[in-house]
Amino acid sequence: MNTPNHPVTIKDIARKFKCSPSTVSRALSNHALINEDTRRNIQEYAQKVGYQRNSLSLGLRNSKSGTLGIIVPTISHFHETAMIEGLQSVLQSRGYIMSICVTNESYLLEKEYVEKLLANRVEGIFLSISQETYDSGHYEHLENVLQRQIPLIFIDREYDGVQTGSITVDDYLGAYAATEHLILRGCRRIAHLRGPNGLTVSERRFKGYKDCLEKYNIPYDENLVAYTNFKAESAVVPTRRLMSLPDPPDAIFGVNDYVSIAAMQVIIEMGFSIPTQVAVVGFDNAPFSAYFNPSLSSVNRSSKLIGEEAARLFLTRLDSNITQLDNIVLPPELIIRGSTLR
Amino acid sequence: MNTPNHPVTIKDIARKFKCSPSTVSRALSNHALINEDTRRNIQEYAQKVGYQRNSLSLGLRNSKSGTLGIIVPTISHFHETAMIEGLQSVLQSRGYIMSICVTNESYLLEKEYVEKLLANRVEGIFLSISQETYDSGHYEHLENVLQRQIPLIFIDREYDGVQTGSITVDDYLGAYAATEHLILRGCRRIAHLRGPNGLTVSERRFKGYKDCLEKYNIPYDENLVAYTNFKAESAVVPTRRLMSLPDPPDAIFGVNDYVSIAAMQVIIEMGFSIPTQVAVVGFDNAPFSAYFNPSLSSVNRSSKLIGEEAARLFLTRLDSNITQLDNIVLPPELIIRGSTLR
DNA sequence: ATTATTTTTACAAACGTTTGCATAGGTTTC
DNA sequence: GAAACCTATGCAAACGTTTGTAAAAATAAT
Numbered sequence: 001m002n003t004p005n006h007p008v009t010i011k012d013i014a015r016k017f018k019c020s021p022s023t024v025s026r027a028l029s030n031h032a033l034i035n036e037d038t039r040r041n042i043q044e045y046a047q048k049v050g051y052q053r054n055s056l057s058l059g060l061r062n063s064k065s066g067t068l069g070i071i072v073p074t075i076s077h078f079h080e081t082a083m084i085e086g087l088q089s090v091l092q093s094r095g096y097i098m099s100i101c102v103t104n105e106s107y108l109l110e111k112e113y114v115e116k117l118l119a120n121r122v123e124g125i126f127l128s129i130s131q132e133t134y135d136s137g138h139y140e141h142l143e144n145v146l147q148r149q150i151p152l153i154f155i156d157r158e159y160d161g162v163q164t165g166s167i168t169v170d171d172y173l174g175a176y177a178a179t180e181h182l183i184l185r186g187c188r189r190i191a192h193l194r195g196p197n198g199l200t201v202s203e204r205r206f207k208g209y210k211d212c213l214e215k216y217n218i219p220y221d222e223n224l225v226a227y228t229n230f231k232a233e234s235a236v237v238p239t240r241r242l243m244s245l246p247d248p249p250d251a252i253f254g255v256n257d258y259v260s261i262a263a264m265q266v267i268i269e270m271g272f273s274i275p276t277q278v279a280v281v282g283f284d285n286a287p288f289s290a291y292f293n294p295s296l297s298s299v300n301r302s303s304k305l306i307g308e309e310a311a312r313l314f315l316t317r318l319d320s321n322i323t324q325l326d327n328i329v330l331p332p333e334l335i336i337r338g339s340t341l342r
Numbered sequence: 343m344n345t346p347n348h349p350v351t352i353k354d355i356a357r358k359f360k361c362s363p364s365t366v367s368r369a370l371s372n373h374a375l376i377n378e379d380t381r382r383n384i385q386e387y388a389q390k391v392g393y394q395r396n397s398l399s400l401g402l403r404n405s406k407s408g409t410l411g412i413i414v415p416t417i418s419h420f421h422e423t424a425m426i427e428g429l430q431s432v433l434q435s436r437g438y439i440m441s442i443c444v445t446n447e448s449y450l451l452e453k454e455y456v457e458k459l460l461a462n463r464v465e466g467i468f469l470s471i472s473q474e475t476y477d478s479g480h481y482e483h484l485e486n487v488l489q490r491q492i493p494l495i496f497i498d499r500e501y502d503g504v505q506t507g508s509i510t511v512d513d514y515l516g517a518y519a520a521t522e523h524l525i526l527r528g529c530r531r532i533a534h535l536r537g538p539n540g541l542t543v544s545e546r547r548f549k550g551y552k553d554c555l556e557k558y559n560i561p562y563d564e565n566l567v568a569y570t571n572f573k574a575e576s577a578v579v580p581t582r583r584l585m586s587l588p589d590p591p592d593a594i595f596g597v598n599d600y601v602s603i604a605a606m607q608v609i610i611e612m613g614f615s616i617p618t619q620v621a622v623v624g625f626d627n628a629p630f631s632a633y634f635n636p637s638l639s640s641v642n643r644s645s646k647l648i649g650e651e652a653a654r655l656f657l658t659r660l661d662s663n664i665t666q667l668d669n670i671v672l673p674p675e676l677i678i679r680g681s682t683l684r
Numbered sequence: 685a686t687t688a689t690t691t692t693t694a695c696a697a698a699c700g701t702t703t704g705c706a707t708a709g710g711t712t713t714c
Numbered sequence: 715g716a717a718a719c720c721t722a723t724g725c726a727a728a729c730g731t732t733t734g735t736a737a738a739a740a741t742a743a744t
Contacts, residue, residue: 007460007490009730020694025732035692050486055461056401057730060699065398067441067462075430081423088417088444097458099409099439102430116439118349119397120409144392148349232633261633268635288630291574291603293610351700362724367702377722399700402729 008049017042059121068314069117069125071101071110072155077230077256078286079303080128083155086307087126090315096123107132114141124151124314129159131199137161151317153325155310156303157200165317165325167309171201174299174332175208178253178281181297181334183216185342187251187279191224191242193235193263195255205255205283224249232262239266243278250278251340257282257289257298264292264339279340294338301332350391359384401463410656411459411467413443413452414497419572419598420628421645422470425497428649429468432657438465449474456483466493466656471501473541479503493659495667497652498645499542507659507667509651513543516641516674517550520595520623523639523676525558527684529593529621533566533584535577535605537597547597547625566591574604581608585620592620593682599624599631599640606634606681621682636680643674 010028014021019038026034027042028051045051059065070087072080088098099122101113110130117125125145133139134157142162145152154166182190192209195202206225213220223245226238235254242249243266252267254260260282264274272278274294282289285300313325352370356363361380368376369384370393387393401407412429414422430440441464443455452472459467467487475481476499484504487494496508524532534551537544548567555562565587568580577596584591585608594609596602602624606616614620616636624631627642655667 010732011730021730022695022732023693025730026693029732033692038692052457052461054402054463054730055458056398056407056463057699058732059398060396060402060701060729061731061733063699065462066458075423076427081417084442085418085444095458097441097443097462100426100442101439102427115394116397116408116437119394120407120439121396121398232629258630258633261630265633265635265637286630287574288600288603288628291600291607293607293635295607352702353700363700364702364725365723367700368723371702375722380722396700399729400702402699402731403701403703405729 007054008051009054010051013042013046013051016045063121064123065121066096067099067120067122068096069099069101069113069122071103071113071117071125072128073103073105073130075100075102079156079284079301082303083128083307083310086304087311088307089304090308090311094315103130105131107136107138111141114145118145118148118150122150124153126153126155126310126314128155128157134159134200135198151314151325153310153313155306158327165313166327167306167313167330168328169301169306169330169332171204171332172208174283174301174334175205175253176212177332177334178283178299179209179212180216181336181340182251182253182279182281183212183218185251185279185340188218189221189224189247189249190218190251190253191226191249193226193228193238193252193254193259195228195230197227202255209253228255228259230256230258232258235259235262236266239263240270243267243270243272248272248278252278252280254280254282257284257286257296260296260298261289261292264296275339275341281340285335290337292339294341297337297340298335299332300335302330305330349396350393351396352393355384355388355393358387405463406465407463408438409441409462409464410438411441411443411455411464413445413455413459413467414470415445415447415472417442417444421498421626421643424645425470425649425652428646429653430649431646432650432653436657445472447473449478449480453483456487460487460490460492464492466495468495468497468652468656470497470499476501476542477540493656493667495652495655497648500669507655508669509648509655509672510670511643511648511672511674513546513674514550516625516643516676517547517595518554519674519676520625520641521551521554522558523678523682524593524595524621524623525554525560527593527621527682530560531563531566531589531591532560532593532595533568533591535568535570535580535594535596535601537570537572539569544597551595570597570601572598572600574600577601577604578608581605582612585609585612585614590614590620594620594622596622596624598626599628599638602638602640603631603634606638617681617683623682627677632679634681636683639679639682640677641674642677644672647672
């Protein structure tokens with residue numbers, strides 16, 4: 001019966017109506033061959049006692065769980081949460097539950113999570129691959145996913161070796177545009193607060209920066225490049241060093257907005273003025289960037305859009321059963337604000 | 343066999359070894375009564391073919407899914423993601439998968455999610471109740487959770503009517519402290535950029551502000567209170583109005599940091615100086631606040647700690663089987679920075 | 685009244701596990 | 715050589731569904 005912690009099952013209802021579980025099941029799913037009266041009675045009763053399908057059982061029977069997996073390296077930045085929001089906003093109505101796994105850039109954790117999600121029979125996986133995975137070149141865990149015909153979609157970070165859908169933003173182009181903007185604005189000694197060595201996202205932005213300098217015949221000066229770990233604090237000391245150079249930079253391109261605002265603070269504290277003496281441009285267009293003083297120019301990645309497009313890709317795969325998914329590269333957009341005004 | 347999209351099961355292994363599924367099951371779980379050789383053989387083979395327990399089946403059998411539910415009104419703010427990170431950091435090692443549900447303050451969605459999580463046999467639910475739920479006074483869905491003996495823990499937003507564990511931060515106290523700080527600093531016309539009407543968090547902070555004024559015999563002036571929707575943009579017009587008053591405020595207490603930084607921008611644009619003419623204090627101590635110009639004083643809520651403590655509460659419940667969970671109220675902490683320096 | 689037809693229901697198997705109980709051999713004990 | 719005892723394995727049921735097929739009941743047609 002309805003003992004406290006035992007949820008009511010189809011069998012309970014069957015017992016109540018002295019009929020078979022199959023009848024109850026069919027009644028609840030509006031099967032055509034069920035008598036109208038019994039159908040109504042059963043449905044009303046089920047409603048009353050708060051019957052709810054056991055997803056586990058359901059999942060076991062048809063190898064589907066009504067769950068989607070999202071694997072990201074972190075959720076502490078605006079970018080990732082915005083992507084998740086985007087996914088959510090599109091998939092909400094389909095009634096999926098989203099399982100979110102955070103890898104901290106670890107290959108092992110990523111592998112474990114993929115396996116666990118597969119064991120949980122998720123109906124799709126959205127993956128932003130970890131740096132370690134990218135470096136290691138181990139993709140067996142992903143091949144596994146595809147082999148099992150589970151839709152796999154790369155969000156933000158892709159890997160060419162695995163043939164599946166992806167939504168990414170061209171980091172290189174974004175960095176190039178930011179640098180070009182600084183150059184066109186008249187800056188010549190452009191510093192770059194880059195991300196950690198080896199991280200794809202750092203390297204691509206660094207390359208965009210470097211290539212743009214070259215394109216405009218501005219000599220690359222490695223003294224003008226400093227390392228950060230993406231966090232604001234990590235930009236303080238490097239910026240202080242840059243601005244203490246005998247010939248300090250007239251512009252700084254930060255690998256993200258956190259780094260850039262920290263740099264701005266240091267620059268101002270040291271008595272330089274922004275944007276007249278030093279121009280600053282960031283990356284990610286975080287929601288706070290427009291409100292800085294001065295407001296921060298930044299490369300927008302439309303993080304939420306990534307999630308939305310990824311969700312749409314997934315739905316396409318589902319609805320049309322197309323297995324060949326698109327690889328969409330979204331264009332970054334430079335937002336010009338006070339920190340780089342002429 | 344090992345057909346492409348059919349994961350290998352215990353039965354497959356049993357067939358391979360011409361033994362029964364039960365033997366395989368026992369071998370895999372190191373049951374004492376299994377011959378050492380068969381155990382080793384089976385384990386090696388399972389390893390080789392990448393056998394993995396089907397969580398759905400497992401869950402069905404023992405009404406447990408290895409999954410936890412997290413229900414929050416939003417994930418677009420720092421506060422919520424930090425809480426999730428906190429949960430994650432503690433629960434990581436236990437191997438749980440976290441299902442995250444976003445309610446957008448909707449009672450209906452919250453109810454649906456709770457039901458779905460129950461249907462998925464989650465082993466615990468961390469809930470930050472939606473405003474609509476709070477207002478409606480409908481808690482049947484939560485009673486349901488408790489009745490089924492599923493650990494339920496309120497994070498950040500609690501409801502006294504449901505007897506279960508909670509980790510919250512005293513909003514009232516935080517607002518009081520912020521206001522008091524402004525008063526002690528010498529401000530007398532203190533404006534408040536509050537949150538929407540009816541939202542508990544807005545009201546509590548508003549009350550803290552108002553009570554503090556009263557305590558210090560500063561007349562409450564409703565002209566100095568303006569509404570926002572927590573987003574930066576929504577603070578622009580109200581701040582402009584406040585600063586255009588014949589007798590403009592000498593301090594602004596913002597309901598959160600986004601609102602406060604937008605206010606700061608407007609204030610500076612209008613030619614006032616911070617903190618000399620106007621002091622500003624925010625709420626949440628967002629990671630960007632320290633880097634503003636001037637840096638923003640703010641009330642810290644230790645968002646990550648909320649998650650960590652909630653996770654610990656859950657583990658206590660699990661390990662010791664104590665059903666009577668604590669209600670922990672964390673103290674807010676005022677962080678004083680440049681925006682309120684004397 | 686008998687057969688044919690339709691409507692409604694029940695049975696049983698399956699999804700992948702685990703586990704109490706039974707049983708098949710093998711070994712020891714008397 | 716029988717009784718008693720291990721050791722290793724298998725059987726079957728259970729978790730909660732769904733669904734193909736069979737069967738029963740009701741209705742219609744002859």
